[in-house]
Amino acid sequence: MTSSPTTVLTPTAIALGNFDGIHRGHQKVVRPVLDPVLDSDRVIVHSHPPTGQERGSVHVYPTVVTFKPHPQEFFSGQKRQLLTPLGEKAQILERLGIEQLVLLPFDQDLAALSPQDFVEHLLINQLQATRIAVGADFRFGHKRAGTVEDLQAIAQKFGCEVLITPLHRLETERISSSQIRQALINGDILRANNLLGRSYSITGTVVTGQQLGRTIGFPTANLEVSEDKLLPRHGVYSVRVWSNPEASPPSAPQIGVMNLGCRPTVDNSHQRTLEIHILGWSGDLYGQTLTITLEQFLRPEQKFSSLDELKQQIAQDCLTTRQLLHPESPHEV
Template sequence: MWVTSSLATALTPTAVALGNFDGIHRGHQQVIHPILQHSSLLPGQSEPINPQERVNREGKHIYPTLATFYPHPREFFSGQPWKLLTPKPEKVDQLQRLGIEQLVLLPFDRELAALSPEQFVDKILIEQLRATHVSIGEDFRFGYRRTGTAKDLQAIAATYGVKVTIVTIQTCQGERISSSLIRQSLEEGDILKANRLLGRPYSIMGQVVKGQQLGRTLGFPTANLEWFPDKFLPRNGVYCVRVSRPSFPDQWGVMNIGERPTVKGTCLTVEIHLLNWSGDLYGQTITVSLEQFLRPEQKFASLDDLRTQIQADCAATTTFFETQE
């Protein structure tokens, strides 16, 4: 997939899904879907051509594109770092799975923030991205001080002959699907709810690095994960997880997020113990998918008590996954 933060190097023409898309949750996927189905009709055609053969009337390939803002507008306006459900590498991974061919990171700066709704459509969507079709959520806002609505974008784009699909707000069990609700669920340790809203397990991608190797002394060696610094981490505690890496089958595991108070830890760590597996993961990039929250992090009176609890966590994880098979 082509990833660019420069409009000058964007592949065009495009069919564009436009928004922040932090999480690529079920609501976002509905916004993305129309551009994957979109293709212009060639002269004499009554039905769209195969999505894998998207071309415009001049015979040029139309690139299914997700255009988002970077940094996140909240970070730009607040001046404070904003933790993301899907940092760029994770977003790229999810978009590739969906069939997106290009990710355009629109540099969110004062110049972009100052564009009027009409200027945004003309300069960004038409002139730079050469959009043939745009898909947005019904709550999408754009332009100076967010004055442009989804209906405004549809009306302005229509003057250029560009269709805009407005996707209605998606719900799950009566609640609106949103990145904010997913964050809240993760903070509360409600992984099952977060995963329902996402349409997949919440995951953490990172590289395995050397830690203090305390797990080995307890009989439970762990992979110490170096995660992306702008990644939003869920509630501290212990989780049932699946661990995936290229060219290997998924492994069951137990993950701990926290500061390890029993061994007087001083910093936040993410550690994973793989069940029924031994080997060297150092330097490898893995993806850890969270399936179930087991318990909060706690301080034990002794290492023996900690070891006993880890054994119980492993047994609970095995039972959980066996019931899922």
Template sequence: MERWGDEANSPQKSVTPQAQELTYSTVVTFRPHPQEFFTGTPRTWLTPLDEKVQQLRSLGVEQLVLLPFDKELSALSPEDFVDKILVQQLQCQRISVGQDFCFGKQRQGTAKDLQLLAANYNIPVTIVPLQTHTDNLSDSGFVSLPPISTSLIRQCLESGDIKSANLCLGRPYTLFGIVIQGQQLGRTIGFPTANLQIPSDKFLPRQGVYAVTVSILSDIPDATTPQLILGVMNIGNRPTVNGTNSSVEVHLFDWSGDLYGQQLAVQIIEFLRPEQKFASLEALKNQIQQDSTIARKILSGEC
């Protein structure tokens, strides 16, 4: 298991009977993901581990426990999972799970089963109902979307429906990356771009052009709110210049300077158009100018 914070204060440390038992707000998850374990195929993540740690800290979570998902763990019955993992190992005092939570061998246990099993140890279990959101998709009124889930958010991102993805997340979907050396073709047409190296396990949305806001994290002290810079981002293979490898490039509005080696946080606000091949660099330049004009209008209401 891995956790942040002072390990000396771990709830697994023994204490004298007279000592008051300490409890910590904790998120428990599996590593690797069960699907990775059973298929042997690596997954990409909406929130890779480093991002997850930062998000949970911002919410006041004190511990993140990564349970090693292996053959032994996957074979535990629901009863043994509760007894050996939740009670003996984690010493849970109170549990909260989603309505669709399943656990134990072949996902035999349900949230209701957990509630009943945990009651044998006087551990209360809160079952959180599935959440939905509505979107004003037409003048006729609001349309209710399916329950919020990882799968739904991925579908939204894959289709370029960034607004729905962000509503489901409760925050803008964000790419974190280090600026690396590119071909510098953007400079030749008056639109210099920052070429981002994105972690390989980060889920990327649909290829195309996006309106984005950007923070330069490397230059910002932890206690300072980073400045948001408006821009446009392209995810794709750059077919106009016969590109073959997928890349993530960001053009920042009204900004100049050396970004190499800097870490950027790119908040994706809206999908503008799919990636396309243009007949010339001049045609590409004209399109980027149009994209930038549209993005400025969109982002003016975001900042």
């Protein structure tokens, strides 16, 4: 699904932007390249000649075009943790119906392109765009000089229509990746999930840990996660766990308790770990890839005076999780 400007399948209908998180607002931007029949409540449509997709004579590939690295990472020189690293972003877009994800290498040459050259050489000549969808705040070209109005005017010369999606709000709050990022850092999972339009997910591989959980009756799976994945506030969470989320049909999730932090009661190190205790599970998960979705923040990380006190709290966390996520089931932990 992932390609470059030189390997892209053309012609294209393009949703253009960074799309970190693919939240509710991003999905509004993506939708016009999937559906040629649009209504004014979803987007502002600037009418131009119909695309091949609309004529039915030529297949126009629904495409998302984004940048790698993130422009802020390029200009700051600092690695940026992402709501949706590349693999995760590709999976979500594919589920939405996007056929290809094109990565524009964001370097000095790209940053120096004028708005005119960016549209003409990249979007029109290389990607053969027949339709371009953007958010109302999209900026492009050297020093972000190009506006959506500029994009419309330039693209119109080549018979390419531009669809501008108004900024999306949930009640009175504007939905943005930065708002979701801050909610996760604060441990406000319900707010983050509401802005995303789905539960925040983390995917990783189960690796061998210190197996301390087994000694206190709560075995855990230690998850190794990509370094560029944004992790939320340290603490304990109610989660759902998929062992094969991409299966068709997908398997039913298990429920569990996730601890993210440095385990101050049983470990003097400051190394962060991500551990999941799956309620009622007794199998071997080593080497498997798990995807967990964060459903609710239970409590911050804390140091207990004894292992017995820790065990009592974990048992309470498990009970709370079962009541929240699976109230009709027995209360095994």
